[in-house]
Amino acid sequence: MTVPRQTCEIFLSINGQQRTICAHPMERLLDVLRHQLALTGAKEGCGEGECGSCSVLIDGVLVNSCLVPILQASGTEITTIEGLAQGTRLHALQKAFLDCGGAQCGICTPGMVLASYHLLSRKPNPTDDEIREFLAGNLCRCTGYAQIIEAVAQAAQPAGAEK
Amino acid sequence: MTPQRIVGTSVPRKEGHDKVTGKAVYIDDMSLPGMLYGATVRSRVPRGNIARISFGAGINWSEFVIVSARDIPGHNCIALITDDQPCLADGVVNHPEEPILLLAHPNQHALTKAVQAVNIGYEPLPPIFTIEASDRQDRIIWGTDNTFKRFLIEKGDVEAVWAKADYIVEGEYTTGAQEQLYIENNGVIASFDPDRGITLWGSLQCPYYVHKALMKLCALPEDKVRVVQTETGGAFGGKEEYPSMIASHAALLAIKSRRPVKIVYDRMEDMAATTKRHPSRTRHRTAVSRDGKILGGEIEFVIDGGAYTTLSPVVLSRGTIHAGGPYYWPSVRIRSRAVATNAPPHGAFRGFGAPQSLFAMERHMDRIAATIGISPVEVRRRNFLKTGQTTTTDQVVNEPIDLNRLLDRGLELAGYDLKKKRFSAENTSTTRRGIGIAAFLHGAGFTGSGERYLASVVGVEGLADGQVRVLVSSTEFGQGTKTVLCQVAAETLGLAYADVAIAQPDTQEVPNSGPTVASRTVMVVGKLVQSAAEGLRQTLITAGLPKDYSREQFREACARYVQQHGTLKSIAKYEAPPGIFWDDEKYRGEAYAAYAWAVYIAQVAVDLITYDVTVDDFVALQEVGRVLHPVLARGQITGGVAQGMGYALYEKVVWENGRMQNGQMTNYIMPTSADLPSIRVHFEELGNIHGAFGAKGIGELPMDGPAPAIVNAVEDALGVRFDRIPLLAEDIFTAVSSAPAAGDARTPQGAR
Numbered sequence: 037m038t039v040p041r042q043t044c045e046i047f048l049s050i051n052g053q054q055r056t057i058c059a060h061p062m063e064r065l066l067d068v069l070r071h072q073l074a075l076t077g078a079k080e081g082c083g084e085g086e087c088g089s090c091s092v093l094i095d096g097v098l099v100n101s102c103l104v105p106i107l108q109a110s111g112t113e114i115t116t117i118e119g120l121a122q123g124t125r126l127h128a129l130q131k132a133f134l135d136c137g138g139a140q141c142g143i144c145t146p147g148m149v150l151a152s153y154h155l156l157s158r159k160p161n162p163t164d165d166e167i168r169e170f171l172a173g174n175l176c177r178c179t180g181y182a183q184i185i186e187a188v189a190q191a192a193q194p195a196g197a198e199k
Numbered sequence: 200m201t202p203q204r205i206v207g208t209s210v211p212r213k214e215g216h217d218k219v220t221g222k223a224v225y226i227d228d229m230s231l232p233g234m235l236y237g238a239t240v241r242s243r244v245p246r247g248n249i250a251r252i253s254f255g256a257g258i259n260w261s262e263f264v265i266v267s268a269r270d271i272p273g274h275n276c277i278a279l280i281t282d283d284q285p286c287l288a289d290g291v292v293n294h295p296e297e298p299i300l301l302l303a304h305p306n307q308h309a310l311t312k313a314v315q316a317v318n319i320g321y322e323p324l325p326p327i328f329t330i331e332a333s334d335r336q337d338r339i340i341w342g343t344d345n346t347f348k349r350f351l352i353e354k355g356d357v358e359a360v361w362a363k364a365d366y367i368v369e370g371e372y373t374t375g376a377q378e379q380l381y382i383e384n385n386g387v388i389a390s391f392d393p394d395r396g397i398t399l400w401g402s403l404q405c406p407y408y409v410h411k412a413l414m415k416l417c418a419l420p421e422d423k424v425r426v427v428q429t430e431t432g433g434a435f436g437g438k439e440e441y442p443s444m445i446a447s448h449a450a451l452l453a454i455k456s457r458r459p460v461k462i463v464y465d466r467m468e469d470m471a472a473t474t475k476r477h478p479s480r481t482r483h484r485t486a487v488s489r490d491g492k493i494l495g496g497e498i499e500f501v502i503d504g505g506a507y508t509t510l511s512p513v514v515l516s517r518g519t520i521h522a523g524g525p526y527y528w529p530s531v532r533i534r535s536r537a538v539a540t541n542a543p544p545h546g547a548f549r550g551f552g553a554p555q556s557l558f559a560m561e562r563h564m565d566r567i568a569a570t571i572g573i574s575p576v577e578v579r580r581r582n583f584l585k586t587g588q589t590t591t592t593d594q595v596v597n598e599p600i601d602l603n604r605l606l607d608r609g610l611e612l613a614g615y616d617l618k619k620k621r622f623s624a625e626n627t628s629t630t631r632r633g634i635g636i637a638a639f640l641h642g643a644g645f646t647g648s649g650e651r652y653l654a655s656v657v658g659v660e661g662l663a664d665g666q667v668r669v670l671v672s673s674t675e676f677g678q679g680t681k682t683v684l685c686q687v688a689a690e691t692l693g694l695a696y697a698d699v700a701i702a703q704p705d706t707q708e709v710p711n712s713g714p715t716v717a718s719r720t721v722m723v724v725g726k727l728v729q730s731a732a733e734g735l736r737q738t739l740i741t742a743g744l745p746k747d748y749s750r751e752q753f754r755e756a757c758a759r760y761v762q763q764h765g766t767l768k769s770i771a772k773y774e775a776p777p778g779i780f781w782d783d784e785k786y787r788g789e790a791y792a793a794y795a796w797a798v799y800i801a802q803v804a805v806d807l808i809t810y811d812v813t814v815d816d817f818v819a820l821q822e823v824g825r826v827l828h829p830v831l832a833r834g835q836i837t838g839g840v841a842q843g844m845g846y847a848l849y850e851k852v853v854w855e856n857g858r859m860q861n862g863q864m865t866n867y868i869m870p871t872s873a874d875l876p877s878i879r880v881h882f883e884e885l886g887n888i889h890g891a892f893g894a895k896g897i898g899e900l901p902m903d904g905p906a907p908a909i910v911n912a913v914e915d916a917l918g919v920r921f922d923r924i925p926l927l928a929e930d931i932f933t934a935v936s937s938a939p940a941a942g943d944a945r946t947p948q949g950a951r
Contacts, residue, residue: 076228077221079432081382082466086864089382117221130219134211137830140838141677142218143383143432149219164877172873175864177380177433178677180841181872183834 046110050075051119061107065099066090068106069116077117077146081175088174091147092116098154098173117146120153129153129191138187140178148174152188161192206690206892209830213681213701214430223430226386226402231459234388235264237452238310238462240300240317241472242292245326245541245857246340249290249299255316263313264303264456271451273418277443277509278411281347284507284544286416286447292321293340294506294543295858296472298444303452303460326541328857330480330501333538340506341539347504348512348537350519352591352786355530360495364486368567372483372559372922374906376503376852377476377845379548380869381676383432385441385473386463389449396423397450402431403442405714406672410706412443413450428704431676435842436547438676439716440510441473470862474546475852477502477514477537481522481559491573491581495530498522500556504537505544511537514545516646517717518552520790521903523591524560525602525640526582531591542857547716549842550902553641561637561907562922565914575911576615579606579638592790599885600796605820606638609798612881613818618802619915626916629807632815633916637799637908642791643896644719647781650792654773655713657724659688659731661767665754667692667735669701670768671712673724678898679831680720686827687725687891691732694750710770718896721827722793725891727771734769776889792889795896797821799840799904803912810928810935812848812913814876821900822883825893832897836880839901845869847906851925 046057050073059068069075069092078101081087085100092101093115120127129149132138139145148171155162155170162170167188168181176184217223252267254260268275268289275289276282288299300317304310326340327333333345341347361367387401396419403409406426413424426446431438445462452460464472485496500522504511519535568578583602589595610616615634622632644650658670669688675681685699692699702709712724740746744756760767781788802816819836826832849868853860861867886893910921913931919938921930 070228075221076224079225079383080227081384082864084466084863084865087382121220126216126219133219134215137209137212137834139212139215139218140679140834141381141383141431141433142214142223143225143381145218146221168872168875172871175382175869175871177382177435177842177869178838179834180837180839180870180878181875182837182878183830185872 044107046106048109048111049113051115057106059106062105064102065092065104065106065109066101069101075116075118079143079146081143086175088151089144089147091150091174093150093154096154096157098151115150117149120149129156129187132187132191136187136190137183138179144174144176148176148184152191155188156192162188164189203690203892205686205696206827207825209828210682210686210696212679213685214675225383225432226388226400226429227463229388229400229429231388231390234459234461235303235305235452235456236307236310237301237303237449237460238314239298239448240302240314242288242295242297242299243319244292244321244323245295246293247321247323249288249292250320250322252300253318255318258313258316262304264452266301266451266455270455271416272454274415276415277447278415279440279443279509280512281508284509286444294541295856296543298448301448301452303456326857328540328542328854330503330538333540340541345539346536347508347539348515350516350535350786352519352531352533354528354591354593355495357495357497357530357532360486360530364494365489366487366571368485368487368563368570370483370563370566370922372481372562374479374555374558374924376478376545377548377850378470378852378867379435379437379475381433381435381437384464384466384469385438385445387442387446387449388459388461389446389453390459391450391453391457396425397453398425398427399446399450400427400429401442401446402438403428404434404438404674404676404716406674406704406706407711408440408714409443409446412447416447417450417454426706428674431674434676435549436551436716437474439547439714441546466864467862470867471859472543474509474544476548477504477511477545477552477555479503479518479555481556483559483563485563485567487567487571489571491567491571491578493526493528493582495528498531498533500533500535502537502552502555503540503542503545505540505542507544509544509546511545513646514547514552516552518556520592520642520646521553521640522556522560524557525584525638525796527584527588528591533591540857542854549839550899551717553899554846554903554906557639557903558907558924561639562910565911575636576606576610579636590790593787594789598793600822602638602796605796605798605822605883609800609818609820612820612879613800613802613816615800622916631805631807631916632803633912633914634800634802635908635911635915637904637911638797639903640794640796641718641896641900641903643722643793643795644791645717647788647790648783650723650773651775653713655724655727656710656770656772657712657727657731658710658768658770659728659735661735661757661761663758663761665758667694667699667757669699669728670709671724671728672704672706672709673712673720674704674715678835679828680715682831683721683827684725684728687728688732690892691729692736692753693748694753698750718898718900721894722887722890722896723773725894726889727773729891731769731771734771735767738767738769793824793887793895795821795823795900797900797904799908801905801908801912803909803916805913805916805931810932812931814844814909817876817878818881819878819901820881820883822885823897823900824887824890824895825884826882827892827894832882833880835897836901837878840878840905841870841875843902843905844875844909847909847924848926851927
């Protein structure tokens with residue numbers, strides 16, 4: 037690389053744990069998660085913020101981690117797919133994705149589940165159209181989205197509420 | 200027959216927990232100690248001789264492992280059908296993005312710059328980019344006539360029908376390339392050890408294809424090549440043959456460097472360099488009687504294969520056999536060919552030739568209807584294949600399929616008659632609505648004698664702890680292979696679903712159950728798993744297990760058997776069902792052991808300000824034999840329909856000099872959740888004697904129908920004919936702006 041690989045120290049919280057990262061300030065959050073922290077649930081599908089498979093939450097807000105320089109994440113709280121289940125107990129969304137067939141090949145699933153999580157945190161009972169609109173930034177080539185939308189709707193039910 | 204406990208229920212996906220928690224390990228999630236990263240130096244010209252290669256300044260080349268064609272230990276080819284495709288170009292390139300050199304380095308970032316610093320000088324040769332240019336043969340770029348493969352199907356006396364025809368209806372239909380666009384790009388890791396040979400982990404559909412290719416490339420015996428499939432993030436045919444290429448590259452770098460090498464493409468490289476659906480052109484000339492019956496006809500089906508053979512002959516075969524649709528042709532002549540152009544080779548993509556020729560057939564049925572003045576419903580009704588009649592290859596339809604009943608149910612589900620009336624009354628505003636039908640079939644399993652040649656083998660194994668494991672090379676890439684094959688084994692053995700596991704596909708561990716393609720896994724491999732499981736059950740019963748055993752008794756008997764004999768394994772090998780006849784020369788006979796049948800109905804709205812097409816409703820009704828897992832089966836249909844909608848309305852590969860210009864998700868547009876309607880999926884279940892518990896193939900079928908149904912609906916909405924996909928807003932704008940007055944719009948061309 038022509039860019040000197042100068043690193044800086046960055047403090048952030050990942051899935052509830054305080055971490056100190058040593059990285060070039062422009063290193064992508066996605067690479068830090070995957071390579072330094074071995075959190076490989078976030079995937080790189082396009083590297084340009086189109087597919088959403090690298091989605092994570094920064095302070096509860098959905099972002100494409102391939103577009104976030106690590107410096108920008110300094111001092112924030114990051115949630116990745118690895119942080120969603122409580123021990124062995126799946127989050128209602130994860131369970132619903134399993135039950136409804138929302139995960140096929142699984143590569144978009146971590147991002148899709150986190151996007152759905154973000155939606156339900158803002159809007160606990162979305163309509164199908166609202167789900168469709170909200171998830172439009174996360175591409176899935178397997179399902180045609182039908183069973184993903186059903187999964188989100190199922191998780192939003194009061195019985196499945198555990199958000 | 201006893202009711203089934205597991206088959207037919209929606210048990211949890213075997214690897215589902217790992218997928219929803221982010222624990223599933225895909226190739227790019229793996230890393231090996233001392234691993235290098237690999238990259239590919241590719242051709243920037245479509246065709247030419249390589250005059251010189253030089254390594255630019257500013258790079259410390261001594262840090263890089265560099266591999267060229269000269270480093271190949273065995274044959275410089277990607278072994279498949281014809282070994283014409285080099286692994287690395289040696290002196291000559293035949294398409295843009297053709298691999299020339301390989302580089303490896305410990306730092307992934309160092310590679311991008313190094314790839315750009317390799318200077319390759321070319322002596323350009325004149326390229327060809329279209330079917331028409333290939334056909335002219337004024338430049339020969341492949342073989343003696345630019346043709347990879349030809350087929351001829353002849354049934355009855357076509358020449359005799361033209362004189363009897365009340366109408367002769369002609370049409371030409373074309374389809375574009377389509378990118379598979381799995382969200383996980385192609386990727387592999389190779390390692391090499393002089394004693395143990397090559398181990399290859401990768402995102403792939405067919406471990407034994409890669410195994411065969413690496414043996415030939417590296418001149419290694421069977422036991423010195425091991426191929427392991429890692430969790431695969433979508434494939435759709437795009438990881439059928441291409442993984443042999445990327446695996447070969449990683450293997451060469453690993454052999455030379457003696458270190459593990461990872462190659463994972465980025466999106467742009469994956470889209471530009473790997474295979475896509477074949478572009479096609481189909482011409483129909485059909486003799487039709489006054490009452491709308493097909494008397495006979497000629498079909499010419501041509502696909503653009505790109506620069507090398509790869510799978511084009513087989514894609515062509517399926518497209519050719521499906522070209523006549525689900526209709527009875529008293530006589531027909533189908534000529535087809537796969538031609539060479541200087542584009543990267545086109546390859547497998549869900550449907551495999553059938554979506555192309557069926558698009559043409561189903562558009563042509565609407566044209567026939569318009570020509571003779573009957574409805575799109577009626578023209579199909581009058582020509583549907585019936586049980587006892589023969590297909591274009593003279594295969595007698597033995598299945599008790601009633602396509603008229605299927606159509607009736609589809610029309611009812613869609614509310615067709617009412618909508619049709621309402622739309623023609625209401626279509627005066629700036630939004631025009633229309634409704635379109637596609638009726639089609641899809642053959643399950645390999646074509647003709649294919650399954651006999653494959654001679655697939657599966658195993659079912661009892662383990663020391665009393666658990667059972669299915670051994671197949673059939674791969675999971677989202678469709679549910681693992682789940683359904685475990686269901687079949689558990690059902691056969693009378694065990695619980697949780698008692699059965701499935702091995703990771705690893706050529707050192709599992710037999711060759713054939714490639715995971717052609718909608719064959721549940722039907723063909725599933726049936727073999729059923730008989731291997733039955734063999735295991737019989738072995739234990741012979742060894743003293745009571746016939747009405749409980750799960751616990753089975754577990755004990757299994758554990759005891761393994762303790763006493765060392766192993767408990769039951770193997771089943773494919774045997775062609777009796778009475779199946781196929782003539783490879785004349786292309787006649789039983790093309791497929793079973794067909795799935797379908798009627799799809801699309802309802803669209805065309806906005807006359809933006810020329811945008813919205814699919815408002817979609818009914819997908821199909822007969823796929825017994826549905827073994829309702830949730831997975833429905834997921835296959837909705838996913839396939841979504842890809843079909845993309846094929847029809849969004850997904851355009853923009854070519855310039857044989858190179859894809861829009862190889863990004865920003866400018867190659869696939870459907871998002873906001874673009875799709877709810878897709879209404881319905882199944883009829885007739886069963887099938889050839890498949891596990893009555894299953895047929897399902898995976899590819901839903902790719903065939905959406906494009907013609909949608910384009911038929913757009914024509915219905917606008918009264919303007921469209922015979923080319925993808926059909927983008929700008930195409931509709933152009934056509935509508937230049938269309939003749941409404942009254943003339945339906946005058947069919949070529950009608951007599």
